[in-house]
Amino acid sequence: MDYVDLAFVLMGSVALLSVAFTFLAIRTRDLMNAVIFSSVQSIAYALIYFLLMAPDIVLVYIAVSVGIYPLILILLIKKVGRLEVTG
């Protein structure tokens, strides 16, 4: 297995991981957990960008999707309440 194969295998498994965390983020009732799950999914995407040789994107993507974006969402959650009410 050469490096290209390894990169593709890694990308595939990280993509699967991101699907799992997206699923969790949609299903969970606790919005705070949803933000954390979606951050993990963003980290997975950042890793895919890195493997696709786009380090420029990775640098800004991590700062925005794991730092700034969750902050805005958490500030919003603080105002609307943490638990999602259904029905």
Place this chain on the structure above:
Amino acid sequence: MLRDAVFTTLLIIVIIALTYLTYSGGLGDLPPQDIRLIAKNYLNLTYNRDAYWLWTASPEAVSAIVWDYRGLDTLFETAVFYGAILAALTVFRGVAKLPDTAGSAGLSLVVKRSTALVTLAILTVATSTALHGHLTPGGGFQGGAIASIAPLLLLVVFGRRFFTDNRITYGKLLTLRNISLSLLGISTLTILLYGLLINASGYIFQNQAKATSPLSYPSHILDVPLGGTIFFLNLFEFLAVTSGFTLVFTILLSSEEILSKEFEGEDHGY
């Protein structure tokens, strides 16, 4: 529950199928076996010492393209970002300068110490990302986005009044942001103005000497590649983005009491 399980399984099967198709060559060779024409052109034009009238003096082709070939694009993007921050500041103009009412002491000493170290590391990484933008992947906006995480951490861990207590005021941040944005504009005009002064031809956004214009920014300084204007543009963009984000964070993280003043309706005197 069964529906969830079926849905998840289907999703995973689709992903695996797509991965298999991609991997087995459904989209052609990945990565491409030959250099595509557009890549060839960019490589010829960005760091090509033989074609000195075309080169941008920046070994990092992406930065060279973003600032040197599509500088106007990037300038307008920066203008949009500037406008967005300006809009946010205008909405909260009444309360932006008020010191926070809640003088929280912040989190515990252990958290404070470790955050201080981490903040230093974040700022180091951010500065190096921005200042090496013409050599390695990164650049002004990327560095600025990383650096703006530092004030975020400081505000949460050291309490909301950390900035006001340390005399990093609204006015100072705003001045820093305005100055760096003006310098950003000036560095695109320097060659043109200098050309007018010494009666030689020059262009807006000019970096290195062209066939029709002998003027150029220094391409190296003390044997270190400088990338001409790209270094300066990255530096000023870094400062503008960092101070802009910091301003917005200080406002968004201030007390409910202060923020709600801006949203009081007619009943309260508007």
